[in-house]
Each structure stands twice: as C-alpha cells, then as structure tokens.
Amino acid sequence: MGKIKLIDENGIRTDGRRADELRPIKIDVGTLENANGSAYIEQGKCKILAAVYGPHEAHPRHLTQPDRAILRCRYHMAPFSVPERKSPAPSRREIELSKVIRESLEPVVMTELFPRTMIDIFIEVLQADGGTRCVGLTAASLALADAGIPLRGLVAACAAGKVDGQIVLDLNDLEDKEGEADCPIAFIPQLNVFSLLQMDGLMAVEEYEEAVHLALEGCRRIYEMQIEAIKKKYRETKAEENNQ
Amino acid sequence: MVSDKQIVVPGEVLAEGDYRIGENVYRNGKTILATMVGIARVEEDKVSVIALHGFYMPMVGDVVIGIVEDVGVTHWLVDINAPYPGVLRASEAFGRAFDPTRHELLDELKIGDVLIAKILSFDRTHDPVLTLNESGLGKVKDGVVVSLTPSKIPRLIGRKGSMLSIIQQKTGCQIVVGQNGMVLAKSQDKRMEDLVIKIIKLIEREAHTSGLTNRVAKLLDAEIEQMRGT
Numbered sequence: 293m294g295k296i297k298l299i300d301e302n303g304i305r306t307d308g309r310r311a312d313e314l315r316p317i318k319i320d321v322g323t324l325e326n327a328n329g330s331a332y333i334e335q336g337k338c339k340i341l342a343a344v345y346g347p348h349e350a351h352p353r354h355l356t357q358p359d360r361a362i363l364r365c366r367y368h369m370a371p372f373s374v375p376e377r378k379s380p381a382p383s384r385r386e387i388e389l390s391k392v393i394r395e396s397l398e399p400v401v402m403t404e405l406f407p408r409t410m411i412d413i414f415i416e417v418l419q420a421d422g423g424t425r426c427v428g429l430t431a432a433s434l435a436l437a438d439a440g441i442p443l444r445g446l447v448a449a450c451a452a453g454k455v456d457g458q459i460v461l462d463l464n465d466l467e468d469k470e471g472e473a474d475c476p477i478a479f480i481p482q483l484n485v486f487s488l489l490q491m492d493g494l495m496a497v498e499e500y501e502e503a504v505h506l507a508l509e510g511c512r513r514i515y516e517m518q519i520e521a522i523k524k525k526y527r528e529t530k531a532e533e534n535n536q
Numbered sequence: 537m538v539s540d541k542q543i544v545v546p547g548e549v550l551a552e553g554d555y556r557i558g559e560n561v562y563r564n565g566k567t568i569l570a571t572m573v574g575i576a577r578v579e580e581d582k583v584s585v586i587a588l589h590g591f592y593m594p595m596v597g598d599v600v601i602g603i604v605e606d607v608g609v610t611h612w613l614v615d616i617n618a619p620y621p622g623v624l625r626a627s628e629a630f631g632r633a634f635d636p637t638r639h640e641l642l643d644e645l646k647i648g649d650v651l652i653a654k655i656l657s658f659d660r661t662h663d664p665v666l667t668l669n670e671s672g673l674g675k676v677k678d679g680v681v682v683s684l685t686p687s688k689i690p691r692l693i694g695r696k697g698s699m700l701s702i703i704q705q706k707t708g709c710q711i712v713v714g715q716n717g718m719v720l721a722k723s724q725d726k727r728m729e730d731l732v733i734k735i736i737k738l739i740e741r742e743a744h745t746s747g748l749t750n751r752v753a754k755l756l757d758a759e760i761e762q763m764r765g766t
Contacts (some may be wrong), residue, residue, distance in 0.1 A: 328591070329589075346619070347591065347619040348619055349619065349620065349621065358661070359660075361619075400546075400547075402562075402571060405593075406593065406619050407660050407661075408620070408660075409619040409620070437545060437546050437572075437573050438573070438589065439589070439591075440572060440573070440587055440588075440589040440590035440591055440685070440687065441591075442546070442560065442571035442572055443546035443547065443571055443572075444546070444547060444562065444564075444569070444571065445546055445547025445569070446545065446546055446547050480547075481547070482547040482549075482564065482569060483564070518545075519545050519548070522545045522573055523543050523545065526543055526573075526588060526744060527543075
C-alpha cells in the first residue's frame with residue numbers, strides 16, 4: 293500500500309496550508325440563550341459548541357468541596373460529527389478527553405471564591421476534523437468567561453505534529469491519522485503555564501521541541517482571536533445603538 | 537495601563553505597580569489583571585472592573601427577590617438566583633412560638649410563592665439565611681418579576697437612583713429591585729408593567745453604553761405617548 297502524500301513538493305499541505313499555518317478560525321461568543329455562558333467555534337472543518345452552567349449547588353452532594361467549587365466537564369461528539377455514525381454513548385476516549393479538558397481549565401477558574409458549588413462545562417462536537425480537544429478547550433474557556441465566572445486568564449489550545457517528516461501546525465484529521473506524530477498543548481499566557489501537554493506518535497527530541505514551540509506560537513495566535521471574539525460581542529451592541 | 541471605560545477580558549493586564557485592588561481584579565506579582573469580561577475603571581490609585589455579565593453572590597444586608605422552591609419541616613428553601621439556596625426559618629413567619637408539631641409551613645408559603653427578603657447572614661461555610669421581618673419585606677401578592685444580569689443592577693438604579701426614579705415617575709409603577717437581579721414591578725395598568733419589562737431588557741442589553749438614562753427617558757415618553765393615542 294502506497295503512503296498518502298500529505299505535503300507536496302512546494303511545501304503545501306492537503307488543505308492548501310503551509311506548515312506553520314492555522315486553519316481558518318471563526319469564533320462567536322454568547323451563541324446560546326439558555327446557558328449561562330456559551331461559545332461556538334469553527335476551525336477549518338471542526339465545528340464545536342461549548343456551554344457553561346453555574347456555579348450552582350453541587351449534585352450529587354457528596355462531591356462538594358468545602359473550600360472550592362468543583363468543575364464538571366463533558367466532552368461529547370454528536371453521532372453525526374464523523375463520517376461513520378458514532379454511538380452517542382460516552383466512549384472511553386470521550387471520558388478521557390473530558391478529564392484532560394477539565395484539568396486544563398482548573399488552573400484558571402478561581403474556584404476558591406465560591407466553595408461548595410459546581411460549574412458545568414459542556415463541549416459538543418458537531419463536526420470533527422482533527423484537533424477537537426484543542427478546539428473544544430479554546431471554546432470552553434470562552435464560554436466560562438462569557439458566563440461571568442472569575443478567571444485568572446483564558447486558555448488557548450493548539451496542536452503541532454510531524455507529517456511526512458516535517459513539523460506542522462494544527463493538524464487536520466487526515467494528517468492526524470496518516471502522519472507520524474501529534475502533540476496537542478494548552479497554554480495560559482498570563483500565568484505562563486502549560487495546562488495540557490500530550491503526544492501521540494514518534495518524534496526525536498529536537499523535533500518534539502520544535503513542535504512544542506510551533507504549537508505555542510499557534511496558541512498565542514488563537515489567544516488573540518479569543519480576546520477579539522469576546523470584545524466583538526459587546527461592540528456589536530454598541531453598533532446597533534448607533535444605528536438607532 | 538488601561539484607559540478608563542475600556543472593555544477588558546479575563547487575564548488582561550490592567551496596570552503595573554502600586555495600585556489598590558478593586559472589584560473583579562487580581563494581583564499576580566507586580567501586575568494587576570482582570571478576572572471578568574467588563575469595563576475597566578481607573579480611579580486615582582485604584583483599579584477595578586465592572587462586570588458585563590455575572591452571577592449573584594449573596595451579601596449580608598442585601599434585599600433580594602426569591603421564589604420558594606422547597607418546603608421543609610422547620611424551614612423553606614428559596615431560590616435567590618445565587619449559587620446557594622436561601623434558607624428561610626419557620627420562626628420568620630410563625631414567630632418565637634413556632635412548634636413543628638402544631639404549625640404547618642405550607643399554610644404560610646407554598647412552592648412558587650415570590651418573596652421580598654433580606655439576607656441576614658452568609659459566609660463561605662453556610663448558606664444564606666433570609667428574613668422577612670422588616671418593613672417592605674414579605675410575600676409578593678401581585679405584579680410582575682423580571683430578571684436581568686445581577687452585575688447590571690447598579691445601572692438600573694442609576695447614579696443616586698436617577699434611572700429608577702425616572703422609570704417609576706413616568707410609568708407610575710412601583711418597582712422593587714432585588715440585588716440578585718430580580719426586579720418586581722407593580723401597577724394597576726398591565727401595559728405599564730409590560731413597558732417596565734421592555735425598558736429593563738433594554739438596560740440589560742445596553743448597560744455598557746453611555747447616555748443611557750436620556751435614551752430611556754425618551755423611549756418612555758414615546759411609548760407612553762403612543763399608549764395614550766390608541
């Protein structure tokens with residue numbers, strides 16, 4: 293079986309990007325009326341909705357912590373998010389991703405301000421095309437900010453990996469599956485902290501370092517877009533008022 | 537250093553150095569950062585952020601509007617739009633002579649009843665305790681309840697109550713503002729109550745814009761004019 297060529301002789305990837313280019317990103321904050329906070333993000337073909345409820349009374353009761361709020365996170369892929377129908381029941385992978393996303397968000401949420409409560413985060417993948425944990429995390433951090441929950445900062449997430457022997461940014465589904473390695477990271481610029489660092493596949497130490505630096509650069513770019521997305525929501529109401 | 541009235545997001549650096557910490561900001565080393573989406577305020581040596589959207593944290597002494605959500609043997613639980621339920625003890629309604637073997641809590645307040653209450657005590661370890669024993673507090677018999685983001689309550693009241701008094705004067709409605717984001721409007725004229733709801737929703741949407749009090753006054757005049765015409 294011949295291997296698929298993922299990067300052509302001009303250094304252009306299957307979706308027309310260069311190695312250090314992100315997929316086109318579109319972010320909306322406050323998309324949902326009924327949730328306390330919400331965000332919708334499109335990154336390439338990925339379409340993800342995040343919603344936040346709380347803080348509210350913790351249920352079941354035995355989970356309450358006397359000194360802080362607890363976070364509960366559900367990462368879920370819609371049955372229609374992938375080419376072959378996915379069972380809606382939470383899979384092993386989804387349970388794991390829910391955990392790593394929750395742990396990536398915990399350092400920024402000021403949980404000590406509202407003890408004995410719970411914050412619910414829902415991440416719904418409507419369409420998946422690689423890198424959904426990062427895209428979901430980016431959206432979830434915006435939904436938390438939109439819900440008015442005190443945060444130390446925003447979390448931006450992005451992956452880098454090795455494809456056809458080259459280090460590339462923000463892998464799509466094909467590159468993730470056919471490439472050599474994938475390294476998703478989440479970064480909190482204010483605290484200068486990595487809150488997620490994973491790797492799947494094989495890379496040399498130098499390649500790994502290059503990938504982390506590239507992903508970090510991607511996070512910084514995504515962070516700028518996150519700030520812009522929040523501010524856009526309030527600028528729009530200002531614009532409406534001027535039209536009246 | 538941010539400029540006054542600029543929109544900021546969580547983690548945005550507001551200032552560096554010896555500033556006092558106001559609401560919704562925190563210090564990280566030498567820098568002062570925002571914790572909420574809001575409008576930055578810089579007053580002499582103090583930096584704070586006025587949140588654009590938030591939830592209600594109970595404060596002792598606040599007047600709140602709540603809805604009874606559970607009836608126990610010795611207390612009611614009241615939904616006060618906060619992360620914690622409000623506890624209303626039976627003695628608030630029955631007095632010192634309360635005796636759970638003789639008194640039936642359901643005779644006084646049922647699930648769904650609306651209350652104006654005051655927060656008697658609250659801390660990190662205990663749920664807020666409410667009281668009804670003060671003038672102006674008690675069960676609500678008529679009127680409509682509107683909710684808005686609690687962080688916008690100061691805007692609804694206005695400077696020295698200016699916004700609220702304009703709305704009350706022009707519509708003739710009696711308005712009770714709960715600090716938890718619940719507002720009660722009472723009037724003989726149902727249309728006026730509807731108008732108050734509309735105005736409150738407008739204030740919620742445009743709280744961060746300037747010249748709002750004048751715009752509200754104009755809109756009220758226009759609406760009332762139209763009402764008289766038909």
